[in-house]
Amino acid sequence: MVFVLLATTGWTAVRQQNGPVETRAAALTAWKQAVIGHRALPDPESPPGVLARFFSSLEAGQAASLADRHPLVVGNLNGAPVTLRYRANRIALAQERQVEQWRASDGRLSAAGRGEASRRVHRYESLLRPGRQILAFDPTGKGRVAEVFGDLDRARRVSVIVPGVDTDVLTFERSKRRYSAPVGMAQSLYTAERAAAPAVRTAVIAWADYTSPSGVGLDASTGRLAAGGADRLVALTGALPGRSEVSLFCHSYGSVVCGVAARELPRRVRDMAVAGSPGMRAENAAGLGTDARVWAMRDAGDWIKDVPYLKVGGLGHGADPVAPGFGARVLSAAGALGHTGYFEPGTESLSNFAEIGVGSYRTVSCEDGNSGCRRGIYGAEVS
Known part of the structure; x- marks a missing residue:
């Protein structure tokens, strides 16, 4: 079924x-x-x-x-x-x-x-x-690659973008639909972070250094490739130089990778934000087993909402991260317009990502229009 x-x-x-x-x-x-x-x-x-x-x-x-x-x-x-x-x-x-x-x-x-x-x-x-x-490069198969924007050695805050299906060396950047590819996502986020907090030393990593599913087929509906990606993500975050705090921005199948990795991530990972998620291989945020704050967003026109949010016999990725019962901090994605628009300049989704990336939690926009998603964070507005 x-x-x-x-x-x-x-x-x-x-x-x-x-x-x-x-x-x-x-x-x-x-x-x-x-x-x-x-x-x-x-x-x-x-x-x-x-x-x-x-x-x-x-x-x-x-x-x-x-x-x-x-x-x-x-x-x-x-x-x-x-x-x-x-x-x-x-x-x-x-x-x-x-x-x-x-x-x-x-x-x-x-x-x-x-x-x-x-x-x-x-x-x-x-x-x-x-x-x-270029932080990582492997031409094997469809190829893996990662790129840094900013000064990684001196950064106080590091953002890592974890993309979804059909991510490889050829799709790492695009001239059309620029902000749907890892390089465009990272450039957009880095620019937004610099505008949000010019005094904060930031770096953004476009991380396509895992083998993602090709298309939305059987591999995309299981956690097999996510497990391998999770191991690599844990290794990356544990090896970043200095004492920077890290935020993960996980799109689509990338949120599955982040969910599988969550329990093993180092404590320097303070925030995990997912967009257009098919599930995180957990029934709620507590089940992820991480101390990081879990944020979630989904545009109203994103087709991912029609994917069955269940996990049976290894298929499917579990509960919907934006559902009230999941327990994530639900952010506004206004302006994103579909599944691949979350990093488009001028959107509330990108603005929210940037505020999280620089640690400015007071100014994130919650999906409900109130301040519920900021509740309980030191220095953030509470209702």
């Missing part, structure tokens, strides 16, 4: 997840066989603190040499200095661009294969533009 409901509300598979060979696997093998001086290199899966201590023990030239020799590893190490990761990922992107340029002109590939290679070349060239800060 659940499967039929999911299918009839548009949750149907649209394509297979295929892509290039796993070049990162070869990079990891090379890393494990390498040394620096007479020292073996640490396990890439080591805790961030272990990796941070390793890199702090290196001379600047040694660290740069590792980034140059092993860019696909160093660029994705939680615990490595962020500026070193930026350097490594520029090298990795340049190398992968060269590979895709060759594939785009290889007559042995199908027209579709050459077309995808050409699109990757275009994307990598965009990501290589001066000033871009």
Whole structure:
């Protein structure tokens, strides 16, 4: 019955997840066989603190040499200095661009294969533009990537955008429907945060560093991919530099990822705001097992409201986060206009996100028009 409901509300598979060979696997093998001086290199899966201590023990030239020799590893190490990761990922992107340029002109590939290679070349060239800060990059499969806006090392407040289905290296940014893609979302939020609190040092991460479902099919109706994404999100938030407070902004299936991650998130994650959520794999906010404040919003015209809010036999994601019984702080999404408009400039949804991101809770707009969603927060208005 659940499967039929999911299918009839548009949750149907649209394509297979295929892509290039796993070049990162070869990079990891090379890393494990390498040394620096007479020292073996640490396990890439080591805790961030272990990796941070390793890199702090290196001379600047040694660290740069590792980034140059092993860019696909160093660029994705939680615990490595962020500026070193930026350097490594520029090298990795340049190398992968060269590979895709060759594939785009290889007559042995199908027209579709050459077309995808050409699109990757275009994307990598965009990501290589001066000033871009690529925090993570992996070309495997459909590709994963994350980008930072602002100074992550000096930020007092860090916002992480966790996007939903069909997020990969090719959809990381868009020229049309710009604010429906992670880069546009992050740029919009960073601009809004700077306007809301110019004196607060902020940074925003467009985080597409997990494997998301392709289309709204079976994968989108289960928590399988969300579990993998949750592990990566926990690792990211635990490895951010300094003592910044962190807010998560989770859109659509990204809210499933955040819900699964909630119990393991570090205490520095103070706020979790979901928009257009199909559920968070919990029956209420308390069931998430987090000390973070849980916020939720949904535009009246968002099609996600028609998805069955239930979980049976592994299908579905549980209760509706904007329902009164869930216990989230429900925000206004006025102006969002549908499922992908929450980060559009000029909307109350974006304004609310920005106020949460800078910690200005007094000025968020509640869905009920009163101050109920601000109740109990220190310094916020109460009714």
